[in-house]
Amino acid sequence: MACVAPSRVTWRTRCLLAGTALLAACGGAVGPAPITVLAASSVAVAVEDVGTALGLDLTVVSAGSQVIIAQVEAGAPADLVLLADPVAAQRLHAAGLLGAPVALLASPLVVVAPDSPSAQSRPAFALTDLANPDARVVLADAGVPLGHLTRLALAEVEQRDGPLGFMQAVVDHADSLEGSARAVLAKVAAGEADLGVVYAANATEAVARGEVVIVASLADTGVVSTVVGQAATPAGQAVLDAMVSPAARRVLTAHGFTILLP
Numbered sequence: 001m002a003c004v005a006p007s008r009v010t011w012r013t014r015c016l017l018a019g020t021a022l023l024a025a026c027g028g029a030v031g032p033a034p035i036t037v038l039a040a041s042s043v044a045v046a047v048e049d050v051g052t053a054l055g056l057d058l059t060v061v062s063a064g065s066q067v068i069i070a071q072v073e074a075g076a077p078a079d080l081v082l083l084a085d086p087v088a089a090q091r092l093h094a095a096g097l098l099g100a101p102v103a104l105l106a107s108p109l110v111v112v113a114p115d116s117p118s119a120q121s122r123p124a125f126a127l128t129d130l131a132n133p134d135a136r137v138v139l140a141d142a143g144v145p146l147g148h149l150t151r152l153a154l155a156e157v158e159q160r161d162g163p164l165g166f167m168q169a170v171v172d173h174a175d176s177l178e179g180s181a182r183a184v185l186a187k188v189a190a191g192e193a194d195l196g197v198v199y200a201a202n203a204t205e206a207v208a209r210g211e212v213v214i215v216a217s218l219a220d221t222g223v224v225s226t227v228v229g230q231a232a233t234p235a236g237q238a239v240l241d242a243m244v245s246p247a248a249r250r251v252l253t254a255h256g257f258t259i260l261l262p
Contacts, residue, residue, distance in 0.1 A: 204256030
């Protein structure tokens with residue numbers, strides 16, 4: 001199996017937290033090797049920005065959670081793994097491949113549409129629009145965490161507001177089923193879909209780039225994505241510990257995540 005490629009940024013800076021566990025984990029001032037983080041696509045950009053904020057020497061490798069799980073099972077080297085699949089994370093721990101999973105971040109789901117000059121004149125959105133046969137809708141595949149959560153959220157909407165069969169109608173007429181949150185978002189941002197369901201954290205990043213607009217939140221369904229962290233080395237544990245530092249919290253909150261650790 002081919003290894004996934006590093007995401008958009010690779011840092012080669014030294015740790016700036018002298019005297020802390022992070023400095024020790026990075027190897028001090030004697031040209032340490034970068035710390036490798038395998039991060040689910042939903043959290044990768046935020047982790048990169050945390051690395052910048054903390055001055056860490058990180059190599060962030062971004063892919064869908066299912067791809068990362070397969071890589072870990074195949075023996076891919078990593079110091080820290082961040083997954084949007086708590087059940088699979090527990091399985092990796094039970095197999096002795098990674099440390100105990102720690103629930104780190106949460107993000108609800110939202111519906112997004114392309115940002116365009118006509119966005120401001122777009123008719124008011126209703127969730128039933130997702131089942132409109134004339135709308136080009138893109139969802140995540142049921143086999144990836146976002147796809148599973150999307151179906152749970154749509155089923156909750158159906159149970160609460162109707163109509164009967166709403167969830168299946170949305171899935172059945174979806175133009176495409178993608179393998180990751182990033183892939184869903186990319187199709188909407190490119191104007192290849194009218195609507196998509198993604199994590200709020202990813203949507204927040206895309207809104208800041210002027211790529212999409214958020215037309216509805218599914219937060220009231222109670223369905224949220226949970227990102228768990230698992231260390232494989234002391235260096236990875238030190239980075240995981242630093243993810244709840246004040247500086248990291250500011251970055252993660254700005255990316256639309258709720259921090260679960262006190």
